[in-house]
Amino acid sequence: MGCGNLFFTILISFSVALITYNILISANAPLRQEFPGPSRSSISVDPIIKMPLERSRRNGNSKRLFHTAVTASDSAYNTWQCRIMYYWFKKFRDQPNSEMGGFTRILHSGKPDQFMDEIPTFVAQPLPAGMDQGYIVLNRPWAFVQWLKEADIKEDYILMAEPDHIIVKPIPNLSREGLGAAFPFFYIEPKKYESVLRKFFPVESGPITNIDPIGNSPVIIGKEYLRKIAPTWMNVSIAMKKDPEADKAFGWVLEMYAYAVASAIHGVGNILYKEFMIQPPWDKEIGKAYIIHYTYGCDYTMKGELTYGKIGEWRFDKRSYDHVAPPKNLPLPPPGVPESVTPPEEASCGGVARDRNGVFLKGIERNIGSCSINNLELWGILTDKMASMGHGEALGVRIVNQPPDVIQKLLYDNIHGAGVLRDVVV
Known part of the structure; x- marks a missing residue:
């Protein structure tokens, strides 16, 4: 009995000592404002190169829905592209891995058109006559300013897309808190045009490398960030168009440079996601891409050989249909043409x-x-x-x-x- 009491006395003393030790250690341990090492290393990917694959799964099954917005005029050219774009949006919106929410065509013609019931549409006013100086794309940032101010947007994120985008798989929310997700364009070169850009992004604003090689589309960004960026994007676009040096240097991509500058001014960086979209005929495989951007003409021989710069025996160029939609019996590509040019699924x-x-x-x-x-x-x-x-x-x-x-x-x-x-x- 005495041995038993001695054993329990020693056990209780040891337990008290152990608890006291842990309390002292915990009280003096520094608090950390970050996740432990293993969790951090699992997502430690250079955001300039690639998004971590687990970005959308950190919060379990909760989805971070984004609203897809496309700006367009009421021209036949923009309209047939929007109708096709919206068709593919609907096809993938509710599929697994999608975080696609609502859709809006921002129509900057100032008046409704006949497709209001087919495509969810917000009618924005164009810039005052003459302000765009023949560069109709200047209406894009102004249209976004109006939409963000007046529309009831349920989602917390926005995907800025374009009429000539075809969605080919469900799109997850590729952005992270404080960072947008954008496609890097090889022809947006802030360093090359530093002397011009410093007129709009002065030295005190930061290094020129803060300006990402992006346009406004495709970009997924937090709604509140975009509300801050959009007015600056509009003002920088107009200022660049009025500046002869900037207008000459940037040409048709002027508004893209303006968005990149506006994003940098507000300190919003972007994950440059190369697999966001492909652009045929240069990109031959769809791979992991979510969007096909058919901005370039595609010309091929009937043997499937590319003849870029020369009209091919088979060709598709969206500019061939600037006044009328493509015919329903449009000839499909010949055998040998890369999959990025062929229609999805229906060509199987x-x-x-x-x-x-x-x-x-x-x-x-x-x-x-x-x-x-x-x-x-x-x-x-x-x-x-x-x-x-x-x-x-x-x-x-x-x-x-x-x-x-x-x-x-x-x-x-x-x-x-x-x-x-x-x-x-x-």
Whole structure:
């Protein structure tokens, strides 16, 4: 009994000593205003190069929705682009990994048009006559100023996009607190034009490297930050247009430089996200990109060879349709054209063959351009009877030796010239 009492006395004394030690250590430990090392290292990615993939998952399942805003005039040229853009926005808005919220076309023509019921629209007033000096893009920052002041925007973030953007996958919120997410343009060169930019971003404002090589689109940014930036963006744009040296130096990208300067003036940096969008024909693969920007003309031979600078046998240039929308029967790209130029999904075809016992034999997939292969060619490729002719490679067909996970979308009957072959029994 005495040994038992001694044991419990020693145990209690040790416990009291341990608790007292921990209290003293905790009381004298310095408080830290940051996350522990391992958590910080998991997101320690240079924000100038790439966003950490876990950026949107830090808050569990909570979404940081952003509102997509597109400025446009009421011209036929802008209108058909907006209708296409809004179609693809709706297609991906509610899909997994999307943080896309509402959508607004900011129409800076000053009056409603016939598409108000088709596309959510805010009507903004244009600049006073003559102020844009023939540079209609000057209306963009002024339109944003009006929209941000007058509209009821539910989301806390804004994606500034353009009519000639095609969304190709659900877009998450790529921004971080205090930082926007923007696409870097190779032709926005603040260092090269430092002497000109110092008129609008004086030395006391900071180093010229504070001006990011961006435009206003595509950019995801906090709504309150944009409310501060937008009036400055407008004023800098107008001041640059009035300055002969700046007007000559920046030309058609003047308003882009103005946004970059305005963002720097307000101390808002940007994560330069190279995979935000692609620009065909220079970018050949969609890869991880969220947006296709079809600002450049695409010219190809019927063999799929690029002929940039020379009108091709097959071409698509948005400027060819400045007064009328492209026709519904617009010819699709020839075989061999990169996937960045071909229409998403609708350009797929293929087939699956099984023996009489239902065992998978072989399949094909084709995802480039319009389909000109007929039943016989499909059958020949499928059974390897034409393999010696290299037909599969010429047509851009991939032989599938394992059963595909998804079969139903391998063939679209509505593509001209495509053979109707789905699940063949031999």
